[in-house]
Every structure is written in structure tokens, then in C-alpha cells.
Amino acid sequence: MYIPCVAGGFVMTARLRATEIISPLRAFIFAAALSAAFVLVLAPVFPGETTLNPGEPAYKTFRVDGTVIAEKGQAVDDSALDRITQAGLLDNKTEADAVAAAVIISVLGGAMIALYLYLFQPREVNTLARLVMVGLLVFLWVAAAKVFFSLTLPDDDRLYLGYMLPIAAAGMLIATLLDGGLAIAVAALLAMLVSFAGFYLPDARNSISDDPLQALQMPLAFVLGGIAGIFAVRRAERVNHYAMAGATVGVVTFCVLFSFWLLSPEREGVDLLWMLTAAGLGGFGCAVITVGGTVVLGVIFGVTTRIQLMELAQLSHPLLRELQEKAPGTFHHSVMVGNLAERAADLVGADSLLVRVGCYFHDIGKIAKPEYYIENQLDTGNPHDKLQPGVSARLVSEHVRIGLQLTGRYRLPSRVRAFIPEHHGTRLVTYFYRKASAHDPTIDPEKFRYPGPKPQTKETAIVMLADSTEAVVRSSRDRSHERIGELVDGVIAERVTEGQFDECDLTMRDFRIIGESFKATLRGIYHPRIEYPSPTKAELQTTGSSPIAYLKPPSDPMEAPPHV
Ligand SMILES: [Fe+2]
Numbered sequence: 001m002y003i004p005c006v007a008g009g010f011v012m013t014a015r016l017r018a019t020e021i022i023s024p025l026r027a028f029i030f031a032a033a034l035s036a037a038f039v040l041v042l043a044p045v046f047p048g049e050t051t052l053n054p055g056e057p058a059y060k061t062f063r064v065d066g067t068v069i070a071e072k073g074q075a076v077d078d079s080a081l082d083r084i085t086q087a088g089l090l091d092n093k094t095e096a097d098a099v100a101a102a103v104i105i106s107v108l109g110g111a112m113i114a115l116y117l118y119l120f121q122p123r124e125v126n127t128l129a130r131l132v133m134v135g136l137l138v139f140l141w142v143a144a145a146k147v148f149f150s151l152t153l154p155d156d157d158r159l160y161l162g163y164m165l166p167i168a169a170a171g172m173l174i175a176t177l178l179d180g181g182l183a184i185a186v187a188a189l190l191a192m193l194v195s196f197a198g199f200y201l202p203d204a205r206n207s208i209s210d211d212p213l214q215a216l217q218m219p220l221a222f223v224l225g226g227i228a229g230i231f232a233v234r235r236a237e238r239v240n241h242y243a244m245a246g247a248t249v250g251v252v253t254f255c256v257l258f259s260f261w262l263l264s265p266e267r268e269g270v271d272l273l274w275m276l277t278a279a280g281l282g283g284f285g286c287a288v289i290t291v292g293g294t295v296v297l298g299v300i301f302g303v304t305t306r307i308q309l310m311e312l313a314q315l316s317h318p319l320l321r322e323l324q325e326k327a328p329g330t331f332h333h334s335v336m337v338g339n340l341a342e343r344a345a346d347l348v349g350a351d352s353l354l355v356r357v358g359c360y361f362h363d364i365g366k367i368a369k370p371e372y373y374i375e376n377q378l379d380t381g382n383p384h385d386k387l388q389p390g391v392s393a394r395l396v397s398e399h400v401r402i403g404l405q406l407t408g409r410y411r412l413p414s415r416v417r418a419f420i421p422e423h424h425g426t427r428l429v430t431y432f433y434r435k436a437s438a439h440d441p442t443i444d445p446e447k448f449r450y451p452g453p454k455p456q457t458k459e460t461a462i463v464m465l466a467d468s469t470e471a472v473v474r475s476s477r478d479r480s481h482e483r484i485g486e487l488v489d490g491v492i493a494e495r496v497t498e499g500q501f502d503e504c505d506l507t508m509r510d511f512r513i514i515g516e517s518f519k520a521t522l523r524g525i526y527h528p529r530i531e532y533p534s535p536t537k538a539e540l541q542t543t544g545s546s547p548i549a550y551l552k553p554p555s556d557p558m559e560a561p562p563h564v
Pocket residue numbers: 362363399423424
């Protein structure tokens with residue numbers, strides 16, 4: 001049974017991996033689709049007319065039937081303007097050169113995002129739906145910018161109106177829902193594409209032709225604002241965190257605009273007011289879109305949001321209430337494992353909130369038959385005494401299957417569900433296996449094995465270690481400083497040797513940090529307590545004689561409640 005089972009496990013893992021990664025074909029299709037979408041948005045010029053007033057210098061040389069009507073830079077008089085207008089030279093027309101430029105930029109933009117996805121394989125972009133979400137977000141933002149700019153550019157307020165557009169929100173959404181690195185790549189590309197969309201319009205192009213620095217201002221403000229927003233929104237858990245992230249985008253955008261304003265020879269005081277309004281509105285828009293978008297997209301694309309995790313970490317979930325009622329020992333164990341694992345997760349850069357929630361639900365399947373687990377056997381007998389070791393092992397390992405069923409019924413996010421099978425990996429139900437093999441040394445260990453898979457992420461690996469460590473230290477009679485150290489090191493070494501961490505990316509350095517963190521937490525919990533001295537006579541006299549015996553202060557120091 002061993003070989004087929006292991007082989008089956010390998011095939012299953014390989015198949016899972018194959019569907020998770022972004023294959024070259026997928027990346028190519030993604031690049032082609034995104035590029036085509038960009039071309040459709042970027043290439044057309046919205047109908048309208050470029051403004052040119054009598055007396056203004058011509059922004060280019062105008063020719064009608066080969067005759068120069070106005071040289072570039074020369075003031076245009078009424079009659080010249082009439083001829084230029086009648087010849088339709090001020091109309092916004094789609095020109096072949098401009099379309100070709102838009103096509104090249106679109107293909108480059110689509111290819112860059114696809115290449116990032118293919119080369120860096122962000123772990124969270126593991127389904128086709130999520131890949132579509134990334135493409136849609138980038139495309140929608142470029143399309144929105146094109147429409148907005150065609151309505152507002154050129155503006156008399158030196159292009160400041162454009163900064164009301166919450167461009168940073170796309171990167172912030174990708175950072176909260178998927179991956180920070182991908183978000184930065186998208187923010188950088190969007191800043192360029194959006195600026196291109198703006199200046200592709202003849203109106204806008206002409207209005208900045210006398211100040212080339214203005215052309216740099218827009219991409220720089222969008223890229224720096226976008227990246228600042230991504231940093232600020234990283235691991236945001238409450239609405240006020242999103243508000244702060246929006247404010248950060250506003251402040252950074254304003255700073256960029258202010259620096260360009262200082263370089264501008266035509267600066268006016270009123271510009272500051274425009275900059276402040278545009279950057280403020282842009283930042284506010286980013287905060288609102290990110291909060292709303294996180295919730296909506298999280299539901300549509302099945303992404304676990306931090307707001308969801310915060311709710312699950314409250315211990316008020318009906319499943320956790322039931323666990324507390326039916327299996328108080330398991331509930332206490334889960335909270336203890338949570339405390340142990342959360343701190344270690346923080347130290348190795350894993351997601352500590354996800355780890356805490358995962359710990360709360362990791363043994364949820366024990367609700368079904370709590371009496372079969374040692375932590376719930378307080379004064380009741382051990383039902384395993386009457387069972388064959390094989391039957392006991394099956395009953396114990398059942399908590400994984402039942403746990404998965406329960407999380408399905410209660411619609412827990414898949415990232416939380418993963419903790420249930422992965423916290424035991426493909427380990428043996430050791431106690432019952434050893435008991436069985438004492439009677440029959442030829443017994444097949446595979447019958448005593450958890451179904452797996454092995455931990456796939458840093459988070460589930462930390463919980464596997466914390467789970468075993470907590471149980472081992474709790475059941476040890478000696479919880480001295482040194483013994484805790486030995487037990488923690490022993491558990492880590494054993495799991496590593498078993499190969500349980502072969503499929504996750506914890507390093508040897510991480511194991512050392514996790515071990516030290518576990519030791520510090522456990523030594524804090526099990527530190528030796530100082531004996532309380534007996535109450536003095538004066539204390540006893542002041543309390544007087546109580547008619548209720550149990551209200552009397554204890555005379556034996558050992559009876560004193562430990563927290564006094
Ligand atoms: Fe378990």
C-alpha cells in the first residue's frame with residue numbers, strides 16, 4: 001500500500017502544482033488579450049478639436065495643400081486660423097503613426113505584466129479567475145483614465161485635475177488581495193500607460209509642448225503615489241488603515257506636484273490650492289475604492305481578505321463557540337497553539353493573522369467526538385483502552401476529514417481550510433502505531449498515516465510545529481528552562497527529518513528563529529512560580545468571621561489563586 005499511496009500523493013501534488021502555476025501558454029494568452037484590450041482603449045482619439053486662439057503661437061507648422069499657413073512658434077492671426085480650421089487641421093483625428101505607437105506601447109505593457117506573472121509566479125495568482133482579475137483591474141484603470149482625460153485635458157489649471165483620478169487604487173487592491181510585488185509592477189506600468197493615454201490626446205500633447213517637465217510630472221506622481229499606497233495598505237486590517245493609506249497617496253502625490261511647481265517659472269499661489277484639492281480627492285478616492293473593492297472582489301474571486309480574517313480571529317464564530325462548549329480542552333489547546341505560532345510567524349515574516357486564525361480552526365473536527373482526544377479526557381475514562389490501536393488511529397485521524405467537512409459547511413476561506421490537513425501532514429498517528437507494532441512488528445505503518453498533504457506554506461508549517469510543541473511540552477512533567485529547550489529542538493529536528501517541510505519554503509534560519517520564539521513563549525508560560533507566604537494574623541483579623549466558609553481567605557499558600 002505504501003508505494004501506491006506515496007505515488008498517488010506525488011501525482012496529486014504534481015497535478016495541483018501544474019494547475020497553480022502560470023504556464024508559458026497562459027502567460028502568452030494573457031499578454032495577447034491585455035495588449036489587444038490596451039490597443040482598443042489607447043489607439044482611438046476622442047472626437048473634438050484642439051484649441052488654438054488668434055494671437056497664440058502655433059504649436060506646430062500648419063500646411064494647407066503644401067503651403068505653410070503658420071510656422072511653429074509664430075503667432076496665428078485670424079485669417080490663418082480660419083484657413084487652418086476650415087482645412088480641419090485642428091480636428092482630433094486618428095493618425096496611422098499615432099495608432100502604431102499605441103499598438104507598440106500596448107504590446108509592451110501587456111507583455112511586461114505577463115512576464116512578471118510568469119517569471120515570479122505570485123503564489124496568490126493561482127487560478128484563472130484571479131489572472132482575469134489582474135488583467136481587468138489594469139485594463140479598467142487605463143480605460144477610465146483615457147475617458148477622464150479626454151473630458152478634462154487640457155485644463156486651465158495646469159493638468160492638476162488629472163490627479164483626482166485614483167490611479168493608485170488598482171495597485172492597492174492587488175496588494176491587499178493578491179501580491180505586493182505584482183502590485184508594484186502594476187503601479188509602475190499603470191503610471192506610464194495612464195500618462196500615455198493622457199498625452200496621446202492631441203489637446204493635452206499641445207498644452208504641454210512648451211514645458212517638457214510637465215510630461216514627467218504625471219508618471220512620477222502616479223508611480224510614487226501608487227507605490228506609497230501599496231506600502232501603506234499592506235496588511236491593512238481595519239477601515240482606518242485604509243483611510244491612512246489613502247491619505248499617504250494624497251500626501252505623496254502633493255509632494256511630487258509641489259516639487260514640480262517649485263521648478264515651474266510660471267508658478268502661482270492658487271496652484272497650491274488646486275494641487276491640494278486634486279491630491280486630496282485622489283487619495284480619498286483610493287481609500288474608498290480599496291475598501292469597497294477588497295470586499296466585492298474578495299467575494300467574486302474567492303480571495304481571503306484581511307477583514308475576513310480579522311472577523312474569524314474574534315473567537316465569536318459559531319464553530320469556535322461550539323468547540324469551546326463541546327471540547328474545552330481542544331479549544332484551550334488551539335488558543336495556546338495560536339499564541340505560540342503567531343509570535344514565531346511574525347519573526348520569520350509569515351502572515352501572523354492567518355496563522356492565528358488557522359490555529360483556532362486546525363482541530364475543529366474534534367467537535368464530533370471530543371472524548372477520543374487526550375486534552376478533553378479530564379475525569380472521564382480513556383475510550384481507547386477498549387479499542388484496537390488500528391481503530392483508535394482511524395478515529396483520531398478522522399478529525400481532519402470531519403474538520404474539512406465542517407469548514408466547507410461554514411464556508412471558511414480556503415487559506416484557513418488548508419491548516420486542517422496540513423498541520424498533521426503525512427505523519428503517523430505515532431502513539432497508536434507504536435502500540436500496534438509492539439504486538440505485531442510487521443504491521444503496515446501506512447494504515448496509521450494522516451492523509452496529508454505536507455505543509456505547503458510557511459504558515460501551515462509553523463502551525464504543525466507549534467501544535468506538536470504545545471502538546472509535547474504540556475504532557476511533560478519537567479518543564480524546566482533546559483527541558484523546554486530540549487523538547488522544542490527535538491520536535492523541530494524530528495519533523496525536519498521526517499521530510500514534512502519538503503514542500504514549503506522555510507529555511508534553516510527560519511527553523512532556528514521559530515525554535516527560539518517557541519522556547520521564549522513556553523518559558524514565559526511555564527516559569528517557576530514563587531510560593532506565596534501565609535496570611536498574617538492581622539490580615540486574618542481584618543477579614544473577620546465570614547458566615548460562608550468558602551469566602552474565608554486560604555490559610556494554605558498553595559491554595560492561593562495563582563494570579564493573586
Ligand atoms: Fe490535529
